[in-house]
Amino acid sequence: MPARTAGRGATVWLTGLPGSGKSTIARAIAALVAQDVDVEILDGDELRATLSSDLGFSAADRDTHVRRVGFVAELLARHGTLVLVPVIAPYEGARQQVRRHHDDHGSTYVQVHVSTPLSECVRRDPKGLYDKALHGQLPGLTGVDDRYDEPPDPDIRVDTTDIDVETAAGQVCQVLADLELLQPVAVRPRQ
Amino acid sequence: MPARTAGRGATVWLTGLPGSGKSTIARAIAALVAQDVDVEILDGDELRATLSSDLGFSAADRDTHVRRVGFVAELLARHGTLVLVPVIAPYEGARQQVRRHHDDHGSTYVQVHVSTPLSECVRRDPKGLYDKALHGQLPGLTGVDDRYDEPPDPDIRVDTTDIDVETAAGQVCQVLADLELLQPVAVRPRQ
Numbered sequence: 001m002p003a004r005t006a007g008r009g010a011t012v013w014l015t016g017l018p019g020s021g022k023s024t025i026a027r028a029i030a031a032l033v034a035q036d037v038d039v040e041i042l043d044g045d046e047l048r049a050t051l052s053s054d055l056g057f058s059a060a061d062r063d064t065h066v067r068r069v070g071f072v073a074e075l076l077a078r079h080g081t082l083v084l085v086p087v088i089a090p091y092e093g094a095r096q097q098v099r100r101h102h103d104d105h106g107s108t109y110v111q112v113h114v115s116t117p118l119s120e121c122v123r124r125d126p127k128g129l130y131d132k133a134l135h136g137q138l139p140g141l142t143g144v145d146d147r148y149d150e151p152p153d154p155d156i157r158v159d160t161t162d163i164d165v166e167t168a169a170g171q172v173c174q175v176l177a178d179l180e181l182l183q184p185v186a187v188r189p190r191q
Numbered sequence: 192m193p194a195r196t197a198g199r200g201a202t203v204w205l206t207g208l209p210g211s212g213k214s215t216i217a218r219a220i221a222a223l224v225a226q227d228v229d230v231e232i233l234d235g236d237e238l239r240a241t242l243s244s245d246l247g248f249s250a251a252d253r254d255t256h257v258r259r260v261g262f263v264a265e266l267l268a269r270h271g272t273l274v275l276v277p278v279i280a281p282y283e284g285a286r287q288q289v290r291r292h293h294d295d296h297g298s299t300y301v302q303v304h305v306s307t308p309l310s311e312c313v314r315r316d317p318k319g320l321y322d323k324a325l326h327g328q329l330p331g332l333t334g335v336d337d338r339y340d341e342p343p344d345p346d347i348r349v350d351t352t353d354i355d356v357e358t359a360a361g362q363v364c365q366v367l368a369d370l371e372l373l374q375p376v377a378v379r380p381r382q
Contacts, residue, residue, distance in 0.1 A: 038270055051262050054245075054255065064245065071242050072263055079229055079272045 009038070009077040010181045011070070011102060012172070013085045015095065015151060016114030017143045018129050019121035021160040021168065022086035025114060028169035029084055033182060037082055042073055044087040057140045063094040070098030077107045082181065090142045092149040110179065112172055113154035118143050120161045155179075200229070200268040201372045202261070202293060203363070204276040206286065206342060207305030208334045209320050210312035212351040212359065213277035216305060219360035220275055224373060228273055233264055235278040248331045254285040261289030268298045273372065281333045283340040301370065303363055304345035309334050311352045346370075 012029070014022040023043060030039045048055070051068055055061040066089045073083045089095050095111070102109035121143065122130045133141035140146045156175045158168045176182040203220070205213040214234060221230045239246070242259055246252040257280045264274045280286050286302070293300035312334065313321045324332035331337045347366045349359045367373040 040266065040270060051259055068242055072266065075231065075263065075267060076270060079231060079267060079270065081270045 008108065008181065009080040009082055010108035010110055010176070010179075011073040011077045011083045011085060011098075012110045012112060012176065013070075013073070013087070013089065013095070013098070014112045014114050014172075015087070015089045015154075016116065017118055017121045017148055018088065018141065019124050019126055020114040020116040021158075021165065022088075022114050024165050025112075025158065025160070025168050025172065026084040026086040028165045029172055032166075032169050032173055033082065037182070038080060039082045039084065040076055041084045041086065042069055042076075044069075047072075047087070057146070059091070059146075063091060063097075066091075066094040067097055067101075070094075070101055073098075074102050074105055074107050074109075077102070077109075078105055082176075088142050088148070090146065090148045092151065095149075095151065108179070108181065110176065110181070111151060111154040112175075113151045113157045114160065114168075115150075115157045116160045199299065199372065200271040200273055201299035201301055201367070201370075202264040202268045202274045202276060202289075203301045203303060203367065204261075204264070204278070204280065204286070204289070205303045205305050205363075206278070206280045206345075207307065208309055208312045208339055209279065209332065210315050210317055211305040211307035212349075212356065213279075213305045215356050216303075216349065216351070216359050216363065217275040217277040219356045220363055223357075223360050223364055224273065228373070229271060230273045230275065231267055232275045232277065233260055233267075235260075238263075238278070248337070250282070254282060254288075257282075257285040258288055258292075261285075261292055264289075265293050265296055265298050265300075268293070268300075269296055273367075279333050279339070281337065281339045283342065286340075286342065299370070299372065301367065301372070302342060302345040303366075304342045304348045305351065305359075306341075306348045307351045 016022050026041050047069055052065045055065050069087055073085050076083045099109045125131055129141055132138035133144040142148050158171055160168050205217055207213050217232050238260055243256045246256050260278055264276050267274045290300045316322055320332055323329035324335040333339050349362055351359050
């Protein structure tokens with residue numbers, strides 16, 4: 001769905017288990033929206049190497065990471081960027097803090113739960129993380145020995161088990177269009 | 192000088208001693224530029240309460256703070272915002288890292304040295320910091336018992352001892368116009 005912004009930015013946070021398809025969907029969304037949409041993908045791995053290079057994977061550090069990413073995303077969103085955030089954000093508390101931070105600044109926050117089940121994530125294991133975790137070489141992996149709080153009320157749930165990435169990205173774009181954050185470029189005229 | 196962006200963002204870092212006038216000049220610049228310029232002021236105190244709430248004032252923590260602020264500023268600048276950063280940034284090394292980070296991403300970095308001398312900053316002491324530091328109640332204040340590296344090659348030096356804030360802001364805006372980051376709205380026609 002080619003689309004353009006309706007003149008306002010937003011944070012679109014894709015939360016989900018490792019390997020659920022968050023980053024792939026984010027890249028597909030960025031490819032789907034029209035050239036004149038100002039898009040940024042705040043990639044979790046890249047941010048951990050820069051903004052959060054001091055942090056590990058304790059519960060406190062995970063929450064700090066999520067709050068920092070939320071702070072940066074909100075600033076960009078407030079200035080008109082469509083900010084895609086494929087970051088696990090495992091705990092409901094920190095996710096709610098990020099949402100409140102957006103509300104406090106009048107910025108739009110959209111939550112996408114990439115709800116691909118654990119069994120499918122383990123089967124895919126694109127980064128080999130589950131393999132390491134299940135062999136005891138990677139302690140604290142979300143979904144294995146660290147908890148993931150299912151978001152109770154996301155704007156959309158996308159389970160990528162039986163759909164391809166373009167379909168998943170299209171479903172998210174449809175939600176963004178419904179929220180008037182994206183608008184179809186070509187609207188079919190009424191007959 | 193009413194002005195508008197030439198379509199690209201930039202980071203304008205105002206470095207200088209506490210009380211030199213950085214934040215006041217930043218607010219005056221934001222008031223001077225035209226309504227259609229997308230401006231953000233990344234205020235040091237506010238960022239220390241949020242993005243850098245874990246950091247103190249050791250040399251390492253100061254550098255980390257400056258790098259984090261530089262990371263956020265670059266993202267905003269890359270997306271077209273004129274980012275004003277009134278943050279002390281006392282050490283040359285971290286300032287150069289921020290400049291390189293901007294260069295690496297093709298983003299514009301402008302350095303303003305608010306060079307109001309220490310004696311004048313102490314005389315003004317708008318936050319009472321020097322008074323505390325000189326009475327031994329605030330260790331590690333830049334300019335008193337922590338060093339401030341004079342920037343060797345800023346884009347502009349502004350000493351506010353003998354000029355008012357509007358004049359100082361106008362001087363910075365002129366530099367931004369010379370760099371084609373701002374353009375005068377009303378250009379006087381040639382006679």
